[in-house]
Amino acid sequence: MKGLKKQLERIRPHFQPGGKLSALHSVYDGMETFLFTPNETAAEKGAHIRDANDSKRTMIIVVMALMPCFLFGMYNTAYQHWLAAGASEFPFWTMMLYGFLAVLPRVIVSYLVGLGIEFVVAQWRKEEIQEGFLVTGILIPMICPIETPLWMIAVATAFAVIFVKEVFGGTGYNILNVALVTRAFLFFAYPKQMSGDNVFVATDPVCGIGGAAADGFTGATPLGEIATATSSEQVGRITADWWNAFIGLIPGSFGETSTLCVLIGAAILLFSGMASWKIMLSALIGGLSMGAVAHAFPSATFPASYMSAFDQLIYGGFAFAIVFMATDPVTAARTETGKWIYGFLVGAMAIVIRVYNSGYPEGAMLAVLLMNVFAPLIDYCVVQSNVKRRLNRVKTSARS
Amino acid sequence: MEIKIKKGLDINLQGAAPRPAADSGSLLWVRPESVAVCPDDFPGFVPKAAVKEGDAVEAGAPLLFDKNNPEIKLVSPVSGTVRAVVRGERRKLLRVEVVPAESSVPSALKPETASDFRSTLMNSGLWCMMRQRPYDIVPDPKRTPRDIFVTAFDSSPLAPHLEYAVADGMEDLEAAVAALSALTSGKVYICVPEGTPLKPVKGAEWVTVSGPHPSGNVGPQIAAIAPVNKGETVWTLDVVTLRKIGQLARTGSIDAADMITVAGPEVASPAYLLTVAGADVKSLLAGRMKGTPGHRRIISGSVFTGVKVGIDGYLRYPYRQVSVIREGDDADEFMGWANPGASKMSVKRSVLGHFLRGRLFAPDARINGGHRAMILSGEYDKVLPMDIMGEYLIKAIMARDIEQMEQLGIYEVAPEDFALPEYVDTSKHPLQRIVREGLDFMRSEVE
Structure with missing residues (x-):
C-alpha cells in the first residue's frame, strides 16, 4: 500500500490550484479519502480521540443493508419476466444474470448523473466530494419500475440532486429525501409511462437472455389490481397469495417487493444503530392502526379498504419506505420524541393515501415526502417543550 | 443525596496508572526543570504581567493579575527566577516561565493575606482555580454565587483518583466548606463517587454520584441537583482546590505539591506522581515514554478535554494528568472505512472493537473521517x-x-x-x- 500512497502523493501537485488538472481536484480528493483514511488529527484543544464511525462507514452500512433487497430484485425481475413469457422452468443463474443486466444500466445512469453533479458542485464550492449519493444512487433504481426509460431516470435524478439537495447546501441540508423526489418527479412528470401495467415487468429479452412476453400480457402490481377491484371477493382473491407478496415474488418496483428482504435490511440497520428503531416501530404501529381503521369500514368506493391491516404492510412499497426512506436521518425528525410522532404519521398517512385516494394505488412515497416537510415543525414543537421547561424552572425558582 | 447518571461512556485505554497503595504522601516527587503559568487556561482572566524577566519570586507571589479585577492574581507555584514572559502575536501574553530555585522539596505557597478571606482567596491564586457558570470563566467577584459545587472525582479516562490527595485532609475540607459557605447565599455541594473512602464533610451537602463518565464532571452534577437558571451564578471547583482553600483558611499557606497521573498507551511506566502546578512536561515524562518509533501526541489533560502540549510544554490548568497517545498523522490506513476494525473504538456496532468489552484500546489522534454536516441524529x-x-x-x-x-x-x-x-x-x-x-x-x- 506504500507504493499506492506514493503514487497518489506524486500526482497530487497536478490537482492542486495551478496544476494541469486542478479542475478535477474534488475527484482527486474523493479518490484519496476513499483509498486512505485521512490522516487529519484532532485540534490542539478538544477531544483528542474520536469514534471510529464516520459518514463513509455509515453510508456503506446502509448500502449493505440494501443488498438483500437488491439481489432479490434481480431475481424477481427475471422471475416476473419468465412468468410473462410463459416459461415453466426457472434457471436460477440465468435469471440472476438477466436481472443483473436489466438493472445495471439503471444503476450506472443513476450514479453517473448523480455523482457527476456532486463532483461538479464539490469542485465549484471547493469542497471534498461527499458520500451521501452512495446511498441515493442505489436507492433510485430500486424504487423505480424496471422498465423506466433510462433518459427519464437521468432527468429525474438530475432534477432531484440539483433542486432538492445541492441548492439547499448539499448532503445533510436537504429537506426532502432525494431518492423519493426522483421517484415522485417521474410519477408526476410522466404519469402515463410510470403507472398502469406496462412498466413493472420486463417484457423484452436482455442481451439475448429471456424471451418475449406473451401477447396481451399485462403486468399490473397487486395494488394496481386492487385499486380497480369492485368487490371484497376480488380483493380477497388477490391477497390470498400473501405469502408470495411477503417473499416478494410479485410485480412492483425493482427492489421494494420483498418484505422478507426488507426485514433483513432493517435488522442490519437496527443492529448497527444506523437507523432509528423508534421511527420504524412507530411507522409500523401507524400503518397497522390506520389499516385496521380502514378495514373496519370497508367500502366499494375505496377497494383497498378490503385489505386487512397485515396485508397493507406486505404489499407495495410500505415496508421498504418505512425501513429505508422514513429513517433517512437528514430528512426525518431529529428529536427523540419527534421520531415517534413522525414515524406514526408516516405509517398512517401511507395507508390513508393508499386507501382513500383513487389516483395513487401506492401511498408510501407521498407519505414520507409529506412528513419530510412536517418533520422540522414536529421538531420545533419538541424543542419548544424543552424551552418551556427551562422557563418554568426560572418561574418556580423565582417564586420560592 | 444520591444521583444516578445514566447517559455517558466509559472507555478503556491502555496504560492506566496503577493505584497507589497508600495516601499521596508516599508518591514519587518530580522536581520540574521549569514551571509556567498560561493565562489562556483561565477564561475570563485578562492577564497583565506583575513581574519581568529576571525577577526573583517566592512561592505564592503574584506573576499575573487580572486587568479588570486587579485583586485576582495568578501566583508562582515555586520560589525561583522568572525566566521569560512569553508573548505571541499582537503581544498576547502566552505564559510566564519560572525556573525553581535548587531544592528537593516544594516549599509551601505563602500568598499575601488580606483583611477578609475573599480578598485573600483572590490574592492566593486559588480564586482562579474555581469556575463560574454561566460562561465557564474565573468567577466574577461582582456576583454572589447561588450555590457552590465541588466534585471529588474525575471520571475521565486515565485520570487520577482525587480522593488520594485529600483523604488525610478532613480538617482542611471542613475549614474550606466553612469559608466558602460565607461566600454563597446557598449551599456547598460535594459530589463523591459511589464507594468513596471520604467521610461526609460538616457543613456541606453530601451527594453520591453513580454512573459512567461524565458523572465526575460538575456539569451533569449541577444539572441533576439544581440547574443554573438565567440570571443565576454558581461556582464550581474540584476537591483538591477545596482542600487548598481549607489550608489557606486555616494556616495562611498552601501545600504546593499536586498529585497527577502520567498515563496513556504510549507511556511505558504509567504512574501517579507528585509535582507542582505548571511543571514542565519533559521532567514529568523523563524515562517514561515508549521507545518505539512514530509520532506521538502529548496531552496535558485527558484525551477528551486536554491540550496538546508537546514535549516542550507544561502541565496546564485545570488538568491533573498527562496523557500520551500516538499522533496517527503517519498512519496512512488503506480503506479504513471498510476495515472491520478490532482495534477501533466505536459506540456503534459498526466496528469489531465495539464488541470486545474487556479490551484495552490504544487510539490515535486522528479524527477518523471527514467533516460533514450533521447527518445522524440523536448522537449527542x-x-x-x-x-x-x-x-x-x-x-x-x-x-x-x-x-x-x-x-x-x-x-x-x-x-x-x-x-x-x-x-x-x-x-x-x-x-x-x-x-x-x-x-x-x-x-x-x-x-
Whole structure:
C-alpha cells in the first residue's frame, strides 16, 4: 500500500490550484479519502480521540443493508419476466444474470448523473466530494419500475440532486429525501409511462437472455389490481397469495417487493444503530392502526379498504419506505420524541393515501415526502417543550 | 443525596496508572526543570504581567493579575527566577516561565493575606482555580454565587483518583466548606463517587454520584441537583482546590505539591506522581515514554478535554494528568472505512472493537473521517446527561442566535460537557471549541 500512497502523493501537485488538472481536484480528493483514511488529527484543544464511525462507514452500512433487497430484485425481475413469457422452468443463474443486466444500466445512469453533479458542485464550492449519493444512487433504481426509460431516470435524478439537495447546501441540508423526489418527479412528470401495467415487468429479452412476453400480457402490481377491484371477493382473491407478496415474488418496483428482504435490511440497520428503531416501530404501529381503521369500514368506493391491516404492510412499497426512506436521518425528525410522532404519521398517512385516494394505488412515497416537510415543525414543537421547561424552572425558582 | 447518571461512556485505554497503595504522601516527587503559568487556561482572566524577566519570586507571589479585577492574581507555584514572559502575536501574553530555585522539596505557597478571606482567596491564586457558570470563566467577584459545587472525582479516562490527595485532609475540607459557605447565599455541594473512602464533610451537602463518565464532571452534577437558571451564578471547583482553600483558611499557606497521573498507551511506566502546578512536561515524562518509533501526541489533560502540549510544554490548568497517545498523522490506513476494525473504538456496532468489552484500546489522534454536516441524529443526546438538546444548542451557537442560545440553556453548559458528544460525533464537529466560542460571544453580548 506504500507504493499506492506514493503514487497518489506524486500526482497530487497536478490537482492542486495551478496544476494541469486542478479542475478535477474534488475527484482527486474523493479518490484519496476513499483509498486512505485521512490522516487529519484532532485540534490542539478538544477531544483528542474520536469514534471510529464516520459518514463513509455509515453510508456503506446502509448500502449493505440494501443488498438483500437488491439481489432479490434481480431475481424477481427475471422471475416476473419468465412468468410473462410463459416459461415453466426457472434457471436460477440465468435469471440472476438477466436481472443483473436489466438493472445495471439503471444503476450506472443513476450514479453517473448523480455523482457527476456532486463532483461538479464539490469542485465549484471547493469542497471534498461527499458520500451521501452512495446511498441515493442505489436507492433510485430500486424504487423505480424496471422498465423506466433510462433518459427519464437521468432527468429525474438530475432534477432531484440539483433542486432538492445541492441548492439547499448539499448532503445533510436537504429537506426532502432525494431518492423519493426522483421517484415522485417521474410519477408526476410522466404519469402515463410510470403507472398502469406496462412498466413493472420486463417484457423484452436482455442481451439475448429471456424471451418475449406473451401477447396481451399485462403486468399490473397487486395494488394496481386492487385499486380497480369492485368487490371484497376480488380483493380477497388477490391477497390470498400473501405469502408470495411477503417473499416478494410479485410485480412492483425493482427492489421494494420483498418484505422478507426488507426485514433483513432493517435488522442490519437496527443492529448497527444506523437507523432509528423508534421511527420504524412507530411507522409500523401507524400503518397497522390506520389499516385496521380502514378495514373496519370497508367500502366499494375505496377497494383497498378490503385489505386487512397485515396485508397493507406486505404489499407495495410500505415496508421498504418505512425501513429505508422514513429513517433517512437528514430528512426525518431529529428529536427523540419527534421520531415517534413522525414515524406514526408516516405509517398512517401511507395507508390513508393508499386507501382513500383513487389516483395513487401506492401511498408510501407521498407519505414520507409529506412528513419530510412536517418533520422540522414536529421538531420545533419538541424543542419548544424543552424551552418551556427551562422557563418554568426560572418561574418556580423565582417564586420560592 | 444520591444521583444516578445514566447517559455517558466509559472507555478503556491502555496504560492506566496503577493505584497507589497508600495516601499521596508516599508518591514519587518530580522536581520540574521549569514551571509556567498560561493565562489562556483561565477564561475570563485578562492577564497583565506583575513581574519581568529576571525577577526573583517566592512561592505564592503574584506573576499575573487580572486587568479588570486587579485583586485576582495568578501566583508562582515555586520560589525561583522568572525566566521569560512569553508573548505571541499582537503581544498576547502566552505564559510566564519560572525556573525553581535548587531544592528537593516544594516549599509551601505563602500568598499575601488580606483583611477578609475573599480578598485573600483572590490574592492566593486559588480564586482562579474555581469556575463560574454561566460562561465557564474565573468567577466574577461582582456576583454572589447561588450555590457552590465541588466534585471529588474525575471520571475521565486515565485520570487520577482525587480522593488520594485529600483523604488525610478532613480538617482542611471542613475549614474550606466553612469559608466558602460565607461566600454563597446557598449551599456547598460535594459530589463523591459511589464507594468513596471520604467521610461526609460538616457543613456541606453530601451527594453520591453513580454512573459512567461524565458523572465526575460538575456539569451533569449541577444539572441533576439544581440547574443554573438565567440570571443565576454558581461556582464550581474540584476537591483538591477545596482542600487548598481549607489550608489557606486555616494556616495562611498552601501545600504546593499536586498529585497527577502520567498515563496513556504510549507511556511505558504509567504512574501517579507528585509535582507542582505548571511543571514542565519533559521532567514529568523523563524515562517514561515508549521507545518505539512514530509520532506521538502529548496531552496535558485527558484525551477528551486536554491540550496538546508537546514535549516542550507544561502541565496546564485545570488538568491533573498527562496523557500520551500516538499522533496517527503517519498512519496512512488503506480503506479504513471498510476495515472491520478490532482495534477501533466505536459506540456503534459498526466496528469489531465495539464488541470486545474487556479490551484495552490504544487510539490515535486522528479524527477518523471527514467533516460533514450533521447527518445522524440523536448522537449527542446519548452521551449528554443534562436536560439540554445538544444538537439544537450547537446549531443556535453556530448561528449566533442569542435568544435561541438562552432558551436552549447555554448558561448551564461548559465546553467539557460537549467532550463526549465531540468524541462520538460521526460528522466530526469541533463541539468544545464551538461551545467555548458561543460562551465568549454570549458574554460579550449580554454582560
